[in-house]
Amino acid sequence: xxxxxxxxxxxxxxxxxxxxxxxxxxxxxxxxxxxxxxxxxxxxxxxxxxxxxxxxxxxxxxxxxxxxxxxxxxxxxxxxxxxxxxxxxxxxxxxxxxxxxxxxxxxxxxxxxxxxxxxxxxxxxxxxxxxxxxxxxxxxxxxxxxxxxxxxxxxxxxxxxxxxxxxxxxxxxxxxxxxxxxxxxxxxxxxxxxxxxxxxxxxxxxxxxxxxxxxxxxxxxxxxxxxxxxxxxxxxxxxxxxxxxxxxxxxxxxxxxxxxxxxxxxxxxxxxxxxxxxxxxxxxxxxxxxxxxxxx
Numbered sequence: 438x439x440x441x442x443x444x445x446x447x448x449x450x451x452x453x454x455x456x457x458x459x460x461x462x463x464x465x466x467x468x469x470x471x472x473x474x475x476x477x478x479x480x481x482x483x484x485x486x487x488x489x490x491x492x493x494x495x496x497x498x499x500x501x502x503x504x505x506x507x508x509x510x511x512x513x514x515x516x517x518x519x520x521x522x523x524x525x526x527x528x529x530x531x532x533x534x535x536x537x538x539x540x541x542x543x544x545x546x547x548x549x550x551x552x553x554x555x556x557x558x559x560x561x562x563x564x565x566x567x568x569x570x571x572x573x574x575x576x577x578x579x580x581x582x583x584x585x586x587x588x589x590x591x592x593x594x595x596x597x598x599x600x601x602x603x604x605x606x607x608x609x610x611x612x613x614x615x616x617x618x619x620x621x622x623x624x625x626x627x628x629x630x631x632x633x634x635x636x637x638x639x640x641x642x643x644x645x646x647x648x649x650x651x652x653x654x655x656x657x658x659x660x661x662x663x664x665x666x667x668x669x670x671x672x673x674x675x676x677x678x679x680x681x682x683x684x685x686x687x688x689x690x691x692x693x694x695x696x697x698x699x700x701x702x703x704x705x706x707x708x709x710x711x712x713x714x715x716x717x718x719x720x721x722x723x724x725x726x727x728x729x730x731x732x733x
Contacts, residue, residue: 438732438733439467439733440730440731440732440733441462441463441464441465441468441730441731441733442462442463442464442524442728442729442730442731443460443461443462443463443728443729443730443731444460444461444463444520444523444524444725444727444728445458445459445460445461445482445725445726445727445728446458446459446461446515446516446517446519446520446523446723446724446725446726447459447516447723447724447726448511448512448513448515448516448519448666448668448701448721448722448723449511449512449515449666449668449693449694449701449702449703449721449722449723450666450699450700450701450702450721450722450723450724451722451724452724453724453726454699454726455694455699455700455701456512456665456666456694456699456700456701456702456721456723457483457512457664457665457666457667457694457699457701458482458483458665458726459482459483459484459485459486459512459513459516459517460476460480460482460485460486461485461486461488461513461516461517461520461521462476462485462486462487462488462731463488463520463524463526464488465487465488465489465499466489466490468487470506472733473485473487473499473501473506474501474505474506476501476731476733477501477502477503478503478504478659480503481503481661482503482661483502483512483660483661483664483665483667484500484501484502484507484510484512484513485500485501485513486498486499486500486513486516486517486520487499487500487501488517488520488521488526491539493537493539493544494537494538494539494544495527495536495537495538496517496521496527496536496537496538496539497538497539497540498513498514498517498538498539498540499540499541500513500540500541502656502660502661503659503660503661504659504660506541507541507601507634507669508540508541508542508600508601509540509541509542509545509563509564509599509600509601509669510601510667510668510669511561511563511666511667511668511669511670511671511672511703511719512666512667512668512721514538514540514545514547514559514561514668515559515561515668515720515721515722515723516723517538518536518538518547518549518559519556519559519723519724519725520725522549522556523725529549529551529554529556532550532551532552533548533549533550533551534548534549534551535547535548535549536548536549538561540600542564542600542601543564545561545562545563545564545600546561546562547559547560547561547562548560548562548720550720556722556723557722558704558720558721558722559720559721559722559723560704560718560719560720561668561718561719561720562716562717562718563599563600563669563672563716563717563718563719564598564599564600564716565599565714565715565716566597566598566599566672566673566676566677566680566714566716566717567597567598567599567602568595568596568597568676568677568680569595569596569597569598569602569632569633570595570596570631570632570633571593571594571595571596572594572595572596572604572631573585573594574587574588574594576627577594577604577606577627577636578606579620579623580619580620580623580624580626580627580636581606581617581618581619581620581624581636581638581655582616582617582618582619582620583608583613583616583617587608587609587613587616588606588607588608588609589607589608589609589640589641589683590609592607592681592683593681594606594607595677596631596632596633597673597674597676597677598673599669599672599673599676599716599717600669600672601634601669601670601673602632602633602634602673603633603634603635603636603637603667603669603670603673603674604631604633604635604636604637605637605639605673605674605677606636606637606638606639607639607640607641607677607683608638608639608640609640610640610642611640611642611644611651613640614638614639614640614651614652614653615696617638617653617655619655619657619662619663621657621658624636624655624657625657628657635654635655635656635664635667635670636654636655637652637653637654637667637670637671637673637674638652638653638654638655639651639652639653639674640652641678641683641684643690643692644692644695644696645692645695647690647692647702648690648691648692648702649684649689649690649691650674650678650684650689650690650691650692651691651692651693651695652667652670652671652674652691652692652693653693653696654667654670654693663697664693665693665694665697665699665701666693666694666699666701666703666721667693668703668719668721669719671691671693671703671705671719672705672717672718672719673717674691675687675689675691675705675706675707675717675719676707676714676717678707679707679711679714680711680712680714682711687706687707687708688704688705688706688707689705690702690703690704690705691703691704691705701721702721703719703720703721704719704720704721705717705718705719705720706718
């Protein structure tokens with residue numbers, strides 16, 4: 438009976454049971470896509486990561502939600518790299534260790550910042566942002582129990598992709614974000630007609646003194662209704678905020694998950710001028726909370 442070692446990692450947090458959990462399954466080259474999807478349904482987390490060999494990078498990974506594969510994701514990337522280091526499969530060679538990671542969207546660079554051999558922060562460089570379709574508030578906001586007046590004035594609702602297309606929905610303030618409730622039938626209809634993987638609602642205020650933004654990310658069953666921290670969407674959000682002049686500086690702290698009792702924090706850097714963004718870097722900490730074997 439084959440077994441597969443795995444580690445469950447909480448990403449974008451410095452303490453166990455915070456941030457966003459991800460199961461990282463090692464030595465997954467023999468698993469079929471259908472089996473990976475079944476394991477992701479079994480784990481029932483926002484995403485499950487599968488580590489494979491790569492011919493073009495240091496390591497390869499595939500990410501699955503309970504319902505489908507996702508081409509690029511932030512918290513599984515942070516979790517995967519941390520799990521590889523924690524398990525001894527990757528060695529830290531210096532205070533900043535570069536790692537190349539092959540994903541469905543291609544190879545992305547990773548930087549691991551460490552002190553005294555311990556990981557302090559893992560930073561992923563996402564793909565150059567693409568600014569895609571725009572939507573009217575009237576067609577989008579009812580899917581979240583909100584109205585057109587709840588959107589941030591003079592800012593579009595637009596799909597942005599830094600590897601995975603996410604619908605950027607800027608709202609007025611934290612009170613609007615608190616009122617957001619997913620209307621599953623309306624949302625499923627919106628997504629079926631749209632060009633995005635999932636929606637990212639956010640405002641330009643943190644919930645702690647450290648944060649400059651706060652966000653909520655939604656999905657519909659069998660995926661999780663709400664995601665504790667979404668690294669890929671945070672990258673798209675950062676590109677959106679910088680492009681449309683909604684933040685003064687290209688480096689900031691993004692917060693998410695606090696109202697779910699899973700507080701998460703990401704460190705974000707937009708690279709390039711507002712009208713010609715080159716890339717977005719998203720980084721965070723991680724901790725291992727569970728180690729074991731899948732028996733299949």
